[in-house]
Amino acid sequence: MIYADNAATTKISDAAMNTMISVLSENYGNPSSLYRFGQRAKEILEKARTDVAAVINAEPREITFTSGGSEADNQAIISAAELGKKSGKKHIISSAFEHHAVLHTLKKLEKDGFEVTLLDVHQNGLILPEQVENAIREDTCLVTIMYANNEIGTIQPISEIGAVCRKHNVIFHTDAVQAVGHLPIDVKAQNIDMLSASAHKFHGPKGVGFLYVRKGIRLTNLIEGGAQERGKRAGTENVPGIAAMATALEEAVQKMNEISADLTAKRDKLISGLKEIPHSALNGDEKQRLPGNVNFCFEGIEGEALLLLLDQKGILASSGSACTSGALDPSHVLLAIGRVHDVAHGSLRLSIGEDITDEDVDEIIRSVKEVVEYLRGFSPIWRDLISGKKEFIL
């Protein structure tokens, strides 16, 4: 089996698994308990906070642990909105290709009287700092732009956007779920005020993540209850998950340069191999993208069929479109970069990880070529395209 869906989730690393098991079995105390056994759990929790903070150049008290990326995105955006509301600022800037954890939270705020500007994304999957600057108004309370896109892997000019936001004194949040553990991040140098991360995207366990919030910015509580996490996130802490996340992150950062160079070479080989397929196109900028991300559109086929046939060949990948309520919705990300519906339906995302071999890369290229050709063989859309009844777009 070739696992090429690391943007969806990653395999937990051995070191993170060992940390998790040891905390689960030996240090199962409640960090809020006052006896020594509880205090040991508290120490583990606070060491994880220090370690996680160090990786992004934050201070430990600027880190709040959450149940993952979605919760961190929700809490960051709602907190900035609450602060904005207090000072009469109800305008938020984001982009059309954010994760649904961001887009759906913004939708909810719109119903609450907030005005949201979603910036257009360029064909290459990038947003320019000038676009952000031009959209900022007197009443803007938040800019939220993702660090790296989860579908097409494009990396945004975060430092430049951070500088623009700081200049205009607007809170800048970034959904960095695809970036943390994969790209170097320095929240201070990059002027990032809030940042979301999720452990299962960097070989940690599922159901745990963190939100960085620059000191001085007040977080809104989403979960009422005990006074855990300095009163900002109630509920007994997921100590085993949090400790394992810290282990996974330290490991990811240690190996980052090496893995990044290796994956970039394999990614570029995949891209040049798949480009040989006629009427295909890479989605997103060729260079300004995550080391492990490859995303293509193939004209005249359905992404779902492609995935199922690749699965039969032992290749696990993903497509942009998701089958929701019986209707096929093409990916909002591909539509945002200007792909038309027909083309967006024929998409394939390969997100490779460190365990992928050169042979795997060759096998993926061979299999995708074979399956695309096979599917086009009985696709009515393809027939219309080659007979000239319909015009090729790619």
Ligand SMILES: *Cc1c(COP(=O)(O)O)cnc(C)c1O
């Ligand atoms: C996976 C992902 C999320 C959601 O994270 P969870 O921990 O699964 O809730 C949010 N944003 C991006 C960009 C993601 O890739």
